[in-house]
Amino acid sequence: MIKATVYVTIKQSVLDPQGVAVRGALHSMEFTEVEGVRIGKYMELTLNTNDRNEAAERVTEMCEKLLANTVVEDYRFELEG
Amino acid sequence: MKFAVLVFPGSNCDIDCYKAVEETTGEPVDYVWHTATDLSEYDCILVPGGFSYGDYLRCGAIARFAPVMAEVAKAAEQGKYVLGICNGFQILTEAGLLPGALRRNTSMKFICQDSKLQVVNHTTPFTSEYAAGEEITIPIAHGEGNYYCDEATLERLKANNQIVFRYSHNPNGSTDDIAGICNERGNVVGMMPHPERAVSSILGSEDGKRMFTSILTAWRDQYGAATVG
Numbered sequence A: 001m002i003k004a005t006v007y008v009t010i011k012q013s014v015l016d017p018q019g020v021a022v023r024g025a026l027h028s029m030e031f032t033e034v035e036g037v038r039i040g041k042y043m044e045l046t047l048n049t050n051d052r053n054e055a056a057e058r059v060t061e062m063c064e065k066l067l068a069n070t071v072v073e074d075y076r077f078e079l080e081g
Numbered sequence B: 001m002k003f004a005v006l007v008f009p010g011s012n013c014d015i016d017c018y019k020a021v022e023e024t025t026g027e028p029v030d031y032v033w034h035t036a037t038d039l040s041e042y043d044c045i046l047v048p049g050g051f052s053y054g055d056y057l058r059c060g061a062i063a064r065f066a067p068v069m070a071e072v073a074k075a076a077e078q079g080k081y082v083l084g085i086c087n088g089f090q091i092l093t094e095a096g097l098l099p100g101a102l103r104r105n106t107s108m109k110f111i112c113q114d115s116k117l118q119v120v121n122h123t124t125p126f127t128s129e130y131a132a133g134e135e136i137t138i139p140i141a142h143g144e145g146n147y148y149c150d151e152a153t154l155e156r157l158k159a160n161n162q163i164v165f166r167y168s169h170n171p172n173g174s175t176d177d178i179a180g181i182c183n184e185r186g187n188v189v190g191m192m193p194h195p196e197r198a199v200s201s202i203l204g205s206e207d208g209k210r211m212f213t214s215i216l217t218a219w220r221d222q223y224g225a226a227t228v229g
Helices: A017-028 A052-067 B014-025 B067-077 B087-094 B151-159 B209-223
Strands: A002-010 A040-047 A073-080 B003-007 B029-033 B044-047 B081-085 B101-103 B111-119 B135-142 B146-148 B163-167 B178-182 B188-191
Touching: A002 A052, A040 A052, A052 A073, B003 B014, B014 B029, B014 B209, B044 B067, B044 B087, B067 B081, B081 B087, B081 B209, B087 B101, B087 B188, B111 B178, B146 B178, B163 B188
Parallel strands: B003 B029, B003 B044, B044 B081, B081 B188
Antiparallel strands: A002 A040, A002 A073, B101 B146, B111 B135, B111 B163, B163 B178, B178 B188
């Protein structure tokens, strides 16, 4: 079994309204050192395979097709096991 | 002319769309479940608003892989009329039938109110009965209607006259005040405002009516069918 951890974030060039709202909240709580906040998604996938190369290829395909919308989002992932 | 209104688990504007087609055009219309694999009998496909598949992951991300969507792509390719409203617009962008994406409103709020729109392109099959630059009132109801595309795409949209509607007062942070766009060919339109909720004065506006009657007129012009009545 391989565990894939996928992170999907809004592209740097695209406004992230949730991140802006959270930064505003942190500022109002006097965490004024917070320069920027980007909110993303965290996903754990359990894969029924032991072939890391195959897993990397398949997870990339999953990200491209479904898990991220590459018009507005970036993705990266880590494989374990 | 025959209309299809797609129904996904979580669609909630399907009945409004159905009634709007029925009342404004008098043409036959069917609900078509998301598992359908044949849309060949339909001339116009409406992808209604709602929260398909709970909008899990992203709005429209899962609906875009429903079996019926392959048929919608085929219909678009054949030049049939496809109109995505609200969640339907989000689904069409996810499916790559329209460029760009819809982000969370900059206010982070779900906005449900009348909105004034400017008809930017009145030459599509969906807008031919409006005047160029006409201002119309159509309600919006969305939390994620903030249209985004990169600059190169925006230039292309402008150059090809693909911006169909702009907000007179941008409610959600949309790039270039965009409320609705079409594909290059003009037979696929996506918009966040709800014309199906503006087909009777008792609902506050009748300005959405002409979208449906425009489609019928376009179809009759294309096929030379006799006008009824």
